[in-house]
Amino acid sequence: MPSASPAEQATRWWRTTAFRITLLHLLLTLLGTAALSGIAWWATTGYALRQLAQEVDSDSGLLVQAARLGGPRSVALSVEARLAADRSGTQYYLLAGTAGERLAGNLASAPETPGWASLRLEAAGEAASAELLALGTPLPGGGFLVVARDVAPVRQLESLLLGAAGWVGGGAALLGLLGGLLMGRGVTRRAAAMDAALARVESGEIGHRLPIRPGGDEFDRLARRINAALDRVQGLMQTLRQVTDDIAHDLRTPLTRLRGRLEAALRAGDDTTWRPATEAALRDCEQLLEIFAALLRIAQVEGGARRAGFAPLDLSALAATVAEVYAPAAEERGQRVEADIPPAIAAFGDRELLTQALANLLENAVKHGREGGRIRLALGTDRVLTVEDDGEGIPPREREAVLRRFHRLDAARSRPGAGLGLALVAAVAELHGARLTLGDAGPGLRVELALPPGPAGP
Amino acid sequence: MKILLVEDDAETAGFIRRGLTEAGHVVDHAADGADGLHLAMQASHDVLVVDRMLPRLDGLALVRALRAAGQRTPVLFLTARTGVGDRVEGLEAGADDYLGKPFAFAELMARLNALARRPPMATEATTLQVADLEMDLLRRTVTRAGRRIDLQPREFRLLEYLMRRAGQVVTRTMLLEGVWDFHFDPKTSVVETHVSRLRAKLGEPPLIHTMRGAGYAIRQPG
Numbered sequence: 001m002p003s004a005s006p007a008e009q010a011t012r013w014w015r016t017t018a019f020r021i022t023l024l025h026l027l028l029t030l031l032g033t034a035a036l037s038g039i040a041w042w043a044t045t046g047y048a049l050r051q052l053a054q055e056v057d058s059d060s061g062l063l064v065q066a067a068r069l070g071g072p073r074s075v076a077l078s079v080e081a082r083l084a085a086d087r088s089g090t091q092y093y094l095l096a097g098t099a100g101e102r103l104a105g106n107l108a109s110a111p112e113t114p115g116w117a118s119l120r121l122e123a124a125g126e127a128a129s130a131e132l133l134a135l136g137t138p139l140p141g142g143g144f145l146v147v148a149r150d151v152a153p154v155r156q157l158e159s160l161l162l163g164a165a166g167w168v169g170g171g172a173a174l175l176g177l178l179g180g181l182l183m184g185r186g187v188t189r190r191a192a193a194m195d196a197a198l199a200r201v202e203s204g205e206i207g208h209r210l211p212i213r214p215g216g217d218e219f220d221r222l223a224r225r226i227n228a229a230l231d232r233v234q235g236l237m238q239t240l241r242q243v244t245d246d247i248a249h250d251l252r253t254p255l256t257r258l259r260g261r262l263e264a265a266l267r268a269g270d271d272t273t274w275r276p277a278t279e280a281a282l283r284d285c286e287q288l289l290e291i292f293a294a295l296l297r298i299a300q301v302e303g304g305a306r307r308a309g310f311a312p313l314d315l316s317a318l319a320a321t322v323a324e325v326y327a328p329a330a331e332e333r334g335q336r337v338e339a340d341i342p343p344a345i346a347a348f349g350d351r352e353l354l355t356q357a358l359a360n361l362l363e364n365a366v367k368h369g370r371e372g373g374r375i376r377l378a379l380g381t382d383r384v385l386t387v388e389d390d391g392e393g394i395p396p397r398e399r400e401a402v403l404r405r406f407h408r409l410d411a412a413r414s415r416p417g418a419g420l421g422l423a424l425v426a427a428v429a430e431l432h433g434a435r436l437t438l439g440d441a442g443p444g445l446r447v448e449l450a451l452p453p454g455p456a457g458p
Numbered sequence: 459m460k461i462l463l464v465e466d467d468a469e470t471a472g473f474i475r476r477g478l479t480e481a482g483h484v485v486d487h488a489a490d491g492a493d494g495l496h497l498a499m500q501a502s503h504d505v506l507v508v509d510r511m512l513p514r515l516d517g518l519a520l521v522r523a524l525r526a527a528g529q530r531t532p533v534l535f536l537t538a539r540t541g542v543g544d545r546v547e548g549l550e551a552g553a554d555d556y557l558g559k560p561f562a563f564a565e566l567m568a569r570l571n572a573l574a575r576r577p578p579m580a581t582e583a584t585t586l587q588v589a590d591l592e593m594d595l596l597r598r599t600v601t602r603a604g605r606r607i608d609l610q611p612r613e614f615r616l617l618e619y620l621m622r623r624a625g626q627v628v629t630r631t632m633l634l635e636g637v638w639d640f641h642f643d644p645k646t647s648v649v650e651t652h653v654s655r656l657r658a659k660l661g662e663p664p665l666i667h668t669m670r671g672a673g674y675a676i677r678q679p680g
Contacts, residue, residue, distance in 0.1 A: 279671075289560060290643060297642075309543060324612055325638050328651035356642045363646050421645075 017191070018184025022177065029176030030169065037165030044161060048154045049133075053116075056135050060147040067139040072097065075145065076104035092121070092132055092148035103143070110146040114138055119148060131155070190219045198226075206234050239302070251291060258284040294420040301353060301427040315347040315451070316379060318355055323377045326362040334372035337362075341379045347451045349432045354451075357428040358385060360421040361447050365389035369444065383451040390444040399438040425449070459483045459574050462503040464494030464520065465536065466512050470559075474507065477563045478570075491515025498524055503531055504574045507566075510537035510548065518551045525552035532573040536561075545641070564672035568627040575626065586621040589678045591665055593621055602660060612637070613656050620666065620676040629673035 059082075067075045072095065079093045083106055093105035096112065110119065119132040134148035193211055200208045209230065210223035258281055265277030323339040330337045347354075358377075365375045369389030376388040394402055403426040425447075429436035435450040461478055465471040466489050475485045486503065488494035491512035498506055498520070506524075510517040521533050535553045537544065545556045555569050586593040590603040598614060600607045609617065616637050620628060630649045634640040653674055657666045663679040 285560075290645075293558075293643070309546075321612075321638060324610075325640070325644075325648050325652075326646065328655050329646045329648050332647075332651055352641055355640065359640070359642070359644055363644060366646055 016184070016188055018181075018188040021187065022180030022184045025180035025183070026173060026176045029172045033165070033169040033172045037161070037168065041158065041161050041165065045154060045158050048157050049151070052133055052149050052151065052154060053135075056133060056147050056149050060135050060137050060145065063145055063147065064137055064139060067141065067143070067145070071141065072103060072139065072143050075139065075143075079104045090150035090152065092134070092146075092150070094144075094146040094148075096144040096146075098142035100144075105146070107146060107148065110134065110136065110148075112136065112138075112144045194219075194223060194226075201230060206230070206237065247295065251288060254284050254287050254291075258288070291420070294424065297356075298420065298424050298427050301424065301431050309350050309352075310348060311351070312346055312348055313351045313354070315345045315354075315383060315385075316341050316343050318351060319358060319377060319379045319385060322355060322358045322362055325359070326366060326375075330366045330369075330375055333366060333369075335366060335369055336374050338374060338376045339378075340376065342381060345379055345381060345383060347383050348454055349451065350428075353428045353431070357425045357449065358387070360425050361385075361387040361449070364421055364447075365391075365445070368392065373444075383453065385449040385451070386446065388441040388444055388446045390441065393440055393443055393445045394438060396440075402438070403436070459504045459570070460486070460502065461505055461507060461570065462486045462488070462494070462497055463507045464488045464491065464498075464512060464517070465507070465509045466490060467509075470509075474563075474566070477567070481567060489513075491517065491520045495520050495523055498531065499527065499529065501529055501531060505570050506531055506533045507570070508533055508535055508553070510535055510544070518548065521548075521552045534566075534569055534573055536566075562671075564627070564669075565629050565631065568629045568632060568673055571626045572623055572628070572632065575623075586618065586624070588621055588624045588665055588676050591621075591660065593618060607659055607661075609656075609659065613652070613659070616652060616656055617660075617676075620674065623676075625675065625677045627669050627673050627675050632673070 063075050063078055066078050075095055079095055082091060083093065092107050094102065094107035094110045095104040097103050100112065102108075107119075107121075111117065114136050117134045117136060119134045121130040121132055130150050130152060132148040133151050134146055136144065136146045139145050197208060197210045209227045212220050212223050212227070261277055261281050261284065265273055265281075268277075319341050320339065323337055323341070327337045362375070362377065365387055366389075369375055369391040373390040375390075376386070378386040378388075380386070402422050426436055428434075429449055433452045435448070437448040437450075439446040439448065461483050463471060463474055463478075463485055465474065465487070468489075471487055471489070475487060478485050486497055488497050492514040494506075494508065494512065495515060497503075508517045508520060512520070515523075517535060517537070521535075524531070524533070532554045533552065534555045534557060535548045536557055536559060537548070538559045548556050554573055557566060557569060584595050586595065592601050593599075595618070600609055600614070600617065616633065619633065619636050631643065633649050633653075634643070653666060653668075657664055660666065665679060666674055666676050669675055
C-alpha cells in the first residue's frame with residue numbers, strides 16, 4: 001500500500017520538521033540568554049570591583065596625606081576612628097612602624113609590599129574566611145600602611161546575577177520550548193491536512209482540493225499551486241476522456257455504415273452493385289480518415305508542441321488568401337464575401353495553423369450562412385480577425401459548447417461535417433494566446449479571433 | 459518510369475508495386491533503409507518512394523545520405539506521421555514531396571508523375587502552351603486563339619500550375635498545396651469551384667478535364 005509509508009514516518013516524531021524547529025528554537029533561546037547574562041555579569045562585577053578599588057585608593061591617599069601632615073600618630077588615630085565608624089565590618093587596615101611593629105588597625109599582619117594585593121583573612125573563630133582587596137603604601141617618614149576592603153559584597157552581587165541569569169534562562173527555555181511546540185504543531189497540522197487531502201486525491205477523488213486559509217502564507221501559496229496543478233491534471237483527464245468518448249461515439253456511425261454497405265454488397269454479389277458499393281465504402285473511409293486527421297491535429301495543437309514553429313507572418317496576406325479561396329464556394333450558394341483587410345498587418349504565430357483556423361471559420365460561414373446572404377471577413381489594425389455570416393447564428397448558451405470536439409447544434413445534425421472545425425479554431429487560439437469570442441452578428445454568427453502582439457504564449 | 463520503392467510493410471509494398479506495375483512502370487523494392495540506400499546510390503531510377511520509418515536506416519537518414527552523396531533523384535516520402543513539423547523535417551532532409559498514409563493510389567501516382575517529369579531548373583520556359591491556349595510568364599498574360607483572357611492573380615497561378623503539368627493528372631491536394639499553400643483538406647469544395655470558374659473563363663471546347671476519382675488534367679480537347 002503506497003500510502004502506508006508516509007503515515008509510518010509521521011509517527012516518528014523526532015523526524016518531523018516540527019521537532020527540528022522546536023529544538024533549534026530552544027537552542028537559540030538558551031544561547032541568547034547565556035550570552036546576555038554573561039555580558040551583564042562581566043559588566044556589573046567589573047564595575048563593582050573598580051568602585052571598590054577606587055574607594056581603597058582614595059582612602060589610602062587620605063591616610064598618606066594625614067601621615068605627611070601629622071606623622072604616624074595622626075594616621076593611627078584616623079584608622080581607629082574609621083574602624084570605630086565601620087558598621088558593616090568590611091574595612092581593614094594595618095599601620096606598621098619603621099621596625100615593622102603594628103601601630104594600629106585590625107589586620108594582624110600583611111606583607112609589606114607596595115601596590116595591589118589580594119589577601120585571604122583567616123578569621124579566628126569564624127567559619128568563613130574573607131577575601132580582601134588590599135593596597136600597600138610606604139608612608140613618608142617611615143612606616144607602612146595597608147588599606148583593605150572585603151570583596152564579599154561584589155561576590156554577593158555576582159551570585160545574585162548568576163541566580164537571576166538562571167531564572168531568566170530557565171524561563172526563556174520554557175517559553176522557547178512552548179513557542180517551538182506551538183509553531184511546530186502548526187506546521188505539522190498544516191502538513192498533515194495537505195497530506196490527508198493529497199491522499200484522498202491519490203485514492204481517486206480527483207476533484208478533492210487542499211484546504212486554503214484566508215491568510216495566504218507560504219503554505220497557502222503552496223496549496224494554491226498544488227490545487228492549480230490538480231485542476232490542470234483533472235482538465236487534461238477530462239479532455240482525454242472526452243476524446244475517447246467522442247471517438248467511440250462519433251466514429252461508430254460511419255464505421256457501422258461502412259460495414260453495412262460492404263455486407264450488403266457481399267450479399268448482392270453481382271458486378272453492378274460492386275462498383276457503387278466499393279466507391280461508397282471508399283468515401284466512408286475518407287470521412288473516417290478525415291475525422292482522425294482532424295482529431296490528431298487538434299491533439300497536436302492542444303499539446304502545445306507547435307509553438308516552436310512560430311514566426312512573424314503577414315496576417316493581411318493570410319486573410320486575403322483565405323477570403324479569395326472561399327469566394328467562389330460562397331458564390332455557389334449565392335453568398336457574397338466582403339473582405340475588409342488593410343495591408344501589412346503583422347502577427348506572430350504558426351502560419352499554417354492560423355490559415356486553417358481562419359479557413360474553418362469561413363467554411364462554417366459558407367455552410368451555415370443564409371443562402372444568397374453576406375459573409376464578412378475583416379481584419380483590424382489591432383490584429384482582430386472577424387468573420388460574420390447572416391445565418392441562424394448560435395444561441396448564447398450553446399456558444400461555449402460548440403468549441404468542444406464533435407459538438408454540433410441539433411439543427412446541424414442532419415448536415416454533413418464532424419463538428420471539429422471550431423474545436424480546432426479554439427485550440428489554435430489557445431496555442432497563440434489569442435482571444436476567441438463568439439457573438440451575435442444580428443442576425444448570424446460573429447466570431448472574433450484577437451491575436452496578441454509579438455511573441456506571446458503562456 | 460523506373461521507380462525504387464523502399465517500404466518495410468509487405469502488404470503496403472505489394473499494393474503499391476501492383477498498382478505501379480499495372481500503370482506500366484518498373485518497380486524495384488527494398489524492405490529496409492540500408493538496402494534502399496544501396497539501390498538508390500546506383501542512380502538508375504527516375505523517382506524514389508521512401509517510407510519514413512524503416513528498419514536498419516530510417517527514411518530521413520537515407521535521404522540525407524543520398525543528398526550528401528550528390529544524388530539528385532526526386533524522392534517522395536510516404537509516412538504515417540503527418541504533423542506539420544514532420545513534413546517540414548522531411549523536406550529539409552532533401553525529399554521533394556511528402557504524402558501521408560493512408561493515401562489514395564491515384565494521389566501517389568499523380569505526385570510521382572509530377573516529380574519524375576519535373577523540368578530541370580535550367581530550362582525554365584517563358585511561355586507555356588496547350589492547344590490554342592498560350593501563357594506568357596513574363597508579361598503575365600493568357601490568350602486563347604489569339605484572344606486575351608483576363609485572369610485574377612490566383613487564377614493565373616492555378617492555370618500556370620496545371621499548364622506546367624500539361625497532360626498529367628493533378629490532384630485536389632496537389633492544387634491546394636501548390637496554388638494556395640493549404641496543407642489541410644477543406645470540407646468545402648473550394649478547389650472544384652475554382653477550377654470550374656477557370657474552365658468557364660477559358661471557353662469552349664474545354665481544356666481542363668476532370669479525371670474521376672483522381673483530379674484534373676489540362677490537355678488538348680478530344
